[in-house]
Amino acid sequence: MHIRTSKKYANDVYLQDIVGVDREGNEVRIEDKIADESDAVEDQVSTKIEKRKVSEAVCRVLYGREKEVIQMRYGLFGNDELTQREISKLLAISRSYVSRIEKKALAKLKLFMQDCFA
Numbered sequence: 001m002h003i004r005t006s007k008k009y010a011n012d013v014y015l016q017d018i019v020g021v022d023r024e025g026n027e028v029r030i031e032d033k034i035a036d037e038s039d040a041v042e043d044q045v046s047t048k049i050e051k052r053k054v055s056e057a058v059c060r061v062l063y064g065r066e067k068e069v070i071q072m073r074y075g076l077f078g079n080d081e082l083t084q085r086e087i088s089k090l091l092a093i094s095r096s097y098v099s100r101i102e103k104k105a106l107a108k109l110k111l112f113m114q115d116c117f118a
Contacts, residue, residue: 013030014030015030015031015034016029016030016031017030019033053113054076054113055077057109057112057113057116058070058071058076058109061109062105062109065091065101066101066104066105066108067105068091069091069098069101069105070102070106070109072086072087072090073098084098084102
């Protein structure tokens with residue numbers, strides 16, 4: 001009877017089963033491989049809300065080069081994130097000028113966010 005029962009569970013796999021060893025010699029388990037490392041739903045929702053607030057602030061407060069630099073620097077509105085050096089080449093201005101524009105724009109955004117969303 002015991003053989004029949006154990007045969008029934010022979011193909012079961014457990015999350016704690018060891019599937020190998022990593023470079024440092026630590027055991028690697030199935031649960032390590034399939035762990036869900038995505039953000040919790042609450043984190044995703046709050047991130048989406050924060051992005052919407054920042055996008056709104058950028059549209060309301062910044063104009064011209066400030067808006068352009070912030071969009072490129074932080075990858076807003078579907079843009080890729082760029083370095084100050086890359087932005088300076090695209091806009092044909094110095095990297096230090098990009099830095100000053102960014103600093104001024106962030107200060108404006110900070111004031112706006114403190115006033116409106118506090």
